[in-house]
Amino acid sequence: MNSSIKGIATATLVLLLNYSANPGFALPQKINHPVSVAKSQPFTDTLIVPGERVGPITRATTRQDLVKLFGASHLLDKTISGAEGMGSFAATEVNLNQERSLLVVWSDNTRTKPLHVSNLGSAWKTREGIGVGTPLSELRKKLGNFKLYGLGWDYGGTILLDNSRLSSYEGKLILQVHTAANAAQKYPNDYRAVSGDRTLSSSNPHWKPLGIRLAEIIVLLNPSQ
Known part of the structure; x- marks a missing residue:
């Protein structure tokens, strides 16, 4: 890992760990x-x-x-x-x-x-059309080629917004991707290749068979300092 990428990864992990260490952040x-409610809600925003x-x-x-x-x-x-x-x-x-x-x-x-x-x-x-369910291919179109944490731990699949097209959202938005159901069992070699406490490129070919989609969005409003 080169020094610039390592710095980005460290900064993002520190941000996440800072939130996890106080009553300002919870894992999803x-x-x-x-499935349904009695009446549709009137708001459209x-x-x-x-x-x-x-x-x-x-x-x-x-x-x-x-x-x-x-x-x-x-x-x-x-x-x-x-x-x-x-x-x-x-x-x-x-x-x-x-x-x-x-x-x-x-x-x-x-x-x-x-x-x-x-x-x-x-x-x-978001204004860019990013929401839960957005596939990895679409995320790459909107963010460019970004870095994200490997799978299989608490912060696995968390996207590093630094140096992406949405770097202005750093500290305001947390995005986390998950695999499709049973992907780890169906494609164990690919899953292992993109797992662990490390950063990986979104262009890594081992992501492709895993059915990666955005699974969690956390919008920070008044983060603890």
Whole structure:
């Protein structure tokens, strides 16, 4: 690994580890999204603006605001664990339909300051059209040839935005890709070739058979310093 790439990788990993070491970051939590809801939600703004907003949810949105935006019946408060089991903090699921659901993580139990939004359904997209489900080939068109962490550990599949076309989103957006179901069993050699705590190029040919797609978007709104 050359020195410039190593520096980028280290900076991104430090960012992730800093979030995991305090109540400002949690690894994606699995949410069982409801298949349908009684009524379609009236809002149509599903735009992600990294560092600023996720649709109507902004840096200043509170739990009470979520009630006004989505209705109390669609909210579920919970406490979730931080990355690598470090810490716990307040979160609120917004259960709409499968494509629009999300998770708001708060700075403390008052639920008045959102730290980040995650577990976004496929309807939520950036201005570039990036959303959950975007395949690796499309990500390369939008980001250029980027680096990402190898698979098989907590931060596996995390994209390094530095030196990509979306470098301005560094520190505001975290993108993580996953393989298709059973890809590790079907293509064990390819899976091993792109696994481990290291950085790899998105052009590595071993990614291709694994069915790589964007699986998690974390939008940082008020990250802890």
